[in-house]
Amino acid sequence: MSGTILLKRTPGLDVSLVAAASGRTVIEMDTVTRQACQDRGVDPDAVEAVLNASPRDEIALFPALRWIHAGTAGVDGWFEAGGVPTGVRLTSAVGNGAIPLAEHALMLMLMLSRQATRWLAAQQRHEWDRFVHGELSGATLGIVGYGHSGRDLARKARACHMRVQALRHTPSSARDGDIRLLFGPSGLHELLATSDFVVVTAPLTRGSRHLIGARELATMRSSAFLIVVSRGGIVDEGALIVALREGGIAGAGLDAHQDEPLPEESPFWDLPNVIVTPHNGATTPETAERGREIVLDNLTRWVENRPLRNVVDIGRGY
Helix, strand or coil: CCCEEEEECCCCCCCHHHHHHHCCEEEEECCCCHHHHHHCCCCHHHEEEEEEECCCCCHHHCCCCCEEEECCCCCHHHHHCCCCCCCCEEECCCCCCHHHHHHHHHHHHHHHHCCHHHHHHHHHCCCCCCCCCCCCCCCEEEEECCCHHHHHHHHHHHHCCCEEEEEECCCCCCEECCEEEEEHHHHHHHHHHHCCEEEECCCCCCCCCCCECHHHHHHCCCCCEEEECCCCCCECHHHHHHHHHHCCCCEEEECCCCCCCCCCCCHHHCCCCEEECCCCCCCCHHHHHHHHHHHHHHHHHHHCCCCCCCECCCCCCC
């Protein structure tokens, strides 16, 4: 027997046609709680799915729940909040922001290699400051996490005539076209030691937390740059601050941070070799639209009893 589907209110998302065709009841809500359901005349014990859910929602209080769709690409918050109820499938919006995240990483690479902040400061002073800077062509890019964002970044980097290598979670062939693929702890250290730019696009899981610590940073070239665009916590930020201050690496571009918003007292704000952006790399209208398309497609698949997209492997955490 079909149950009720709750949809966290999402601007621009209309599921009425799917709901009508399937005979399902889809209820839009601002807050997902048993009390909110009761206030709307909805039986909370009949809720079978919650779309665009948040870890803060009272998911565990719906006994008939069988499917959760997270409104974000990263799902680490679900596991930090206590995990997903047994027997419930979790899907995500992974891939919706891959294109702008890759663009953001490329922008940070260009800004760091060309010391773009120096031009911006000179512009504020109305000063004509010409200097010798780097270029991406011929440099080696190491991508930590070869998923949607990593693959898109690899294509963009190859268009800039860069050599590209990437670290995967699981073993695979040694190459993906022109991209060299590495695996495991030894692969990580080789990637760090041989890359001019290291970009972190991996998800945050139990296995990836502080994946790059003091020992790993010490293997990087002193001329290399580290860029984080997926999740904070993958890099040990205390160790990174030491490496940046002591010249262990040349600089960093940080869009994802362990604590967000980045605390006012964080040293990253004032380090001259760091560019900070406020986890803003994928905040585009197109990302939101792709997210809506994923929800609508998955809802259609759900009511038609077809396999869902972006099913999270609970054991791996992504």
